[in-house]
Amino acid sequence: MPDRDAYDAVIVGGGHNGLVAAAYLARAGRSVLLLERLGGTGGAAVSSRPFPGVDARLSRYSYLVSLLPKKIVRDLDLDFRVRTRTVSSYTPAERAGHPTGLLVGGGEARTRQAFARLTGSEHEYDAWRAFYAMTGEVARRVFPTLTEPLPTRGALRERVADDTAWRTLFEEPIGAAIEERFADDLVRGVVLTDALIGTFADAHDPSLRQNRCFLYHVIGGGTGDWNVPVGGMGALTAAIAESARQSGAVLRTGCEVTAIASDGRRAEVRYAAEDGERTVGARHVLVNASPQALAGLLGEEPPPPAEGAQFKVNMLLTRLPKLRDTSVDPHEAFAGTFHIAEGYDALGAAYAQAAAGSLPAAPPSEIYCHSLTDPTILAPDLVESGHQTLTLFGLHTPARLFAGDNDAVRADLLDATLAQLDAHLAEPIADCLAPDAEGRPCIEAKTPLDLERDLRLPGGNIFHRDLAFPYAQEDTGRWGVETRHANVLLCGAGAVRGGGVSGIPGHNAAMAALGE
Numbered sequence: 428m429p430d431r432d433a434y435d436a437v438i439v440g441g442g443h444n445g446l447v448a449a450a451y452l453a454r455a456g457r458s459v460l461l462l463e464r465l466g467g468t469g470g471a472a473v474s475s476r477p478f479p480g481v482d483a484r485l486s487r488y489s490y491l492v493s494l495l496p497k498k499i500v501r502d503l504d505l506d507f508r509v510r511t512r513t514v515s516s517y518t519p520a521e522r523a524g525h526p527t528g529l530l531v532g533g534g535e536a537r538t539r540q541a542f543a544r545l546t547g548s549e550h551e552y553d554a555w556r557a558f559y560a561m562t563g564e565v566a567r568r569v570f571p572t573l574t575e576p577l578p579t580r581g582a583l584r585e586r587v588a589d590d591t592a593w594r595t596l597f598e599e600p601i602g603a604a605i606e607e608r609f610a611d612d613l614v615r616g617v618v619l620t621d622a623l624i625g626t627f628a629d630a631h632d633p634s635l636r637q638n639r640c641f642l643y644h645v646i647g648g649g650t651g652d653w654n655v656p657v658g659g660m661g662a663l664t665a666a667i668a669e670s671a672r673q674s675g676a677v678l679r680t681g682c683e684v685t686a687i688a689s690d691g692r693r694a695e696v697r698y699a700a701e702d703g704e705r706t707v708g709a710r711h712v713l714v715n716a717s718p719q720a721l722a723g724l725l726g727e728e729p730p731p732p733a734e735g736a737q738f739k740v741n742m743l744l745t746r747l748p749k750l751r752d753t754s755v756d757p758h759e760a761f762a763g764t765f766h767i768a769e770g771y772d773a774l775g776a777a778y779a780q781a782a783a784g785s786l787p788a789a790p791p792s793e794i795y796c797h798s799l800t801d802p803t804i805l806a807p808d809l810v811e812s813g814h815q816t817l818t819l820f821g822l823h824t825p826a827r828l829f830a831g832d833n834d835a836v837r838a839d840l841l842d843a844t845l846a847q848l849d850a851h852l853a854e855p856i857a858d859c860l861a862p863d864a865e866g867r868p869c870i871e872a873k874t875p876l877d878l879e880r881d882l883r884l885p886g887g888n889i890f891h892r893d894l895a896f897p898y899a900q901e902d903t904g905r906w907g908v909e910t911r912h913a914n915v916l917l918c919g920a921g922a923v924r925g926g927g928v929s930g931i932p933g934h935n936a937a938m939a940a941l942g943e
Contacts, residue, residue, distance in 0.1 A: 433708030434458045434677075436940060437696045438715060439684045439724070440919065442470025445715030446667040446678075447933030448918045448940075450503045453674035455941055460707060461676060462698050464683035468668050470715070471882050471889070472928050474661025474804070477871050480864020482806035483743050483816060486660035486797065488873075488882065489889075490818050493647025493654065494929035495663070496574055507666040509654035510800050514763035519752055519851035520545065520613050520770075526751035526851070529613060532763055546611045554608045558618070559651075561592050566646035569897065573924050573931050577899040577907050597896060601638050602630025605771070615771035620764075620793065620822070621645060625889040625926075627736035627825045629778050630771075639894040643926055653764075655800040660928065667930070687712055687724045691913040711940040713918040715933070717891040720883065721910070721917055735875035735887030736781075738792065738821030738840060743861045743869035746813050747796070749853040761796040761817070768847045769793065769822075777823040786828055786836065790844045792821040814861060819844065826875035826886045833876045841872045891921030908936040916940060 436452045438445045441463030453459045467473070471488040492509050500507060514532035521527065522545070530541045542552035568586050572578055578586065587593050595604040601622050609615045619630055622641035630637060645651040656663050672678060685704070686697040694712045698705055714721045722729035747757040768777070768789040777787035798805050798816045805814055821844055829836045849855050860868040875887020885891065895903075903909070907923025908916045918936030919925060925932045
C-alpha cells in the first residue's frame, strides 16, 4: 500500500489517459499515486485472451490507433509501434445482380480503377481525392493544437484557413457536403461512416455531433490514418504503465476510489482497498473516469449521460472466408476496413429504425483483421495453421434497445449482423469460426450495456459523452480538463479533445496540473 499520507497528484483510474498523466507528472518530479479499481491497468485499451484454451491476444475493446500523438510516444520514451494497413477499406456490393465492391488502397491507379469499375466513371474518385485532400489539410493544421492550450474558435478558424473546409466540418451537417460532392450511394456511405463510430446521429443532425465525430476520425496524426498497434492495444498501455513506474509513479490496482473532497488547494481521496478503507491527501486530483463518475465522487449532480450506440464482436477464425466478389483476395479485403450494410441510404434507414425503438433490419457494421497486419498477437502454431482474428464494430445500436433484455437482444443483433456479412461471402462465417478448448465457437459480442457493466462507461458510450469541437467555450478552461474545483482535473475521454485512444486528455491534464 502507499507509503505516504499525501502526494502531489493522485490519479483516479488507470486507463491509458490516467497512465499518461501519471508518467508526465512523475517525469516532472511530482510524487504520484494512481489508484485503479480493477486488477490491472489499461481500462478499455487492453489485450486479453477471451477464448478459453486459445492463445490469441485480442484488442478486446478499443482496437486501432490514430489520435495518439507521436509527441507523447517520444516524451514518455514508449516502447510501442504501430503498423500501417496496406488497404484502407473494402466495401462489398451487388450491382445488376452481380457481386462487386470497392477496394480503396494498393496505390492510386488501382483505387481509381476500382472506383470506375463500381460507378462507371472517374467522377467519384476525383471527388474522393478532392474531399480527402481538404480533410488532410485540416488534419495537418488542427492535430498539432490538440496538445496545446485550447485555441479560441476564432483562432482555430484562422488556422484552418479554408472557408469551405470550415463550413463543411464545423458549421453544416456533414450530410450536406457528402450529398453535394458524391453521387454513388455506396461511396457516400463509406464517407459517412467516420461520422458514426460510437455516435448515434443522422447525417443531417443539426447538433453536429456527427461532424465532431467525423473530425476526430480524419485528423489523427495529422493524416487521418488508422494504424494497427503491434502486440495489440495492451502493448500500448503496458508501455505507458512501465514509463510511469520507471519515472517514480506508484500504481495501485484493486483500489476503488469512493469519494473526493477538495477546497481548491488541497484534496482528500478516499478509497477502498483489500485491507479496508483508506484516505490519502493530494495537491491535485486527476480523474480518468467519466464526468458522471467524477460528479458522483464529488457528491455533485451528474450531467445527463450520452448513451453509446455501438456493437463490438470479436472472432477467431481457422481461415478467412471466401468472398462472392472473386476479383478481390480476402487477405486484402479484410486487411482494411470491411464495410457491411453501410450504403448511405442503408445507414439512414438503420438510424431511423433504431431511433424508433427497433433493431435495424440490416445492421450496419465494419470489420478488420488485426492479425493480417500484426500476426504477433497469435501463437506461432495458430499463425502457421492460417488462423486469423476478426473485429466487428456495429453502428446505430443505441443502449436503449437493450434495456428490456440485454442477452436476448444481443443474440438477435448478432444473428442479424452476421447475416449481413454472410450475404457477401461464398461460405457462412460460422463455418470459419475456430473452436475454443471446450468446443465452442470463438466469438464474443458486447453491447453498450455490457461496456457499461464491464468498464463503467456511462450508457456504454465509448467517448464518455458527446465529443466536442477542439476549441474553447465558456466553461472549458485553458486546457479543456478543468472542473469548478481548481485542483481537480478531468483526464478521461470526457474532457474536451477526449475520445479514442489518444492520451491527449492525460497529457493536457498533466500540463494543467504543472501550470504549463
